Amino acid sequence: MSQIKVGETIPSMKLMAATAEGPKEVSTDDLFKGKTVMFAVPGAFTPTCSMKHLPGFVQHVADFRAKGVDKIVCVAVNDVFVMGAWAKEQGVTDDILMLADGSGAFTKAMGLELDLVARGLGVRSQRYAMVTEGGKVVSLAVEPPGGFDATRAEAVLATL
Numbered sequence: 001m002s003q004i005k006v007g008e009t010i011p012s013m014k015l016m017a018a019t020a021e022g023p024k025e026v027s028t029d030d031l032f033k034g035k036t037v038m039f040a041v042p043g044a045f046t047p048t049c050s051m052k053h054l055p056g057f058v059q060h061v062a063d064f065r066a067k068g069v070d071k072i073v074c075v076a077v078n079d080v081f082v083m084g085a086w087a088k089e090q091g092v093t094d095d096i097l098m099l100a101d102g103s104g105a106f107t108k109a110m111g112l113e114l115d116l117v118a119r120g121l122g123v124r125s126q127r128y129a130m131v132t133e134g135g136k137v138v139s140l141a142v143e144p145p146g147g148f149d150a151t152r153a154e155a156v157l158a159t160l
Contacts, residue, residue: 003111006137011109015075018084018098026099028106032135034070037156039129040107042114044078044086048148053127054090056153061095064153067160069131075099077107077124101125114145129156 004010010032017024032038039057041049057064057072064072072095076083080100087098107113107125114126127143129151139159141150149155 003142004137004140006140008137009135010132010137011106013106013109015106016080016083016100016102018080018087018100020094023080023084023100026097029135031071031073031097032132034133035068036071036073036132037064037069037129038073038075038132039151039153039156040075040112040125040127042076042124042127044076044082045089048127049076050086050090052148053152054086054092054096057096058090058092060153060157063157064160067157069160072096073099075101075106075125077101077104077113112142127151131156131159 010028013028015026017026039053041053043049054074061072074096078100079102083098083100092098101107104113112126112128114124127148128141130140131138141155143151
């Protein structure tokens with residue numbers, strides 16, 4: 001599949017959310033009803049993701065809310081238990097929904113997979129951030145491999 005583009009609708013799928021009550025299935029149809037900011041990382045507990053990407057969104061939750069964002073979502077091609085452990089380690093509250101795309105089906109449907117097999121990491125997600133409204137992509141930034149600029153929380157806030 002080709003990469004999702006601005007104006008297109010998020011694929012209708014199920015993902016797993018890491019919640020305080022344990023794993024919970026979440027429908028993308030429900031998830032992207034309002035104004036949503038979603039950022040994807042190549043992997044939980046990886047250096048840039050843990051030291052910069054996720055912490056930036058945690059730090060700016062109130063700023064996103066002030067700009068009318070209903071939901072902030074982090075997704076990675078990891079299992080729901082890894083996402084839950086990462087959220088706990090990073091001090092993530094219910095303000096950010098941690099979603100597991102364990103098999104990478106959502107990432108593949110979005111056309112945003114990243115082949116890291118040669119590095120022993122399998123097929124992961126590219127680092128990207130998007131704003132959606134009513135299930136449609138309003139803005140999308142995708143980093144080149146190893147990049148971290150256009151998808152940082154401050155850059156996403158600037159698009160709102």
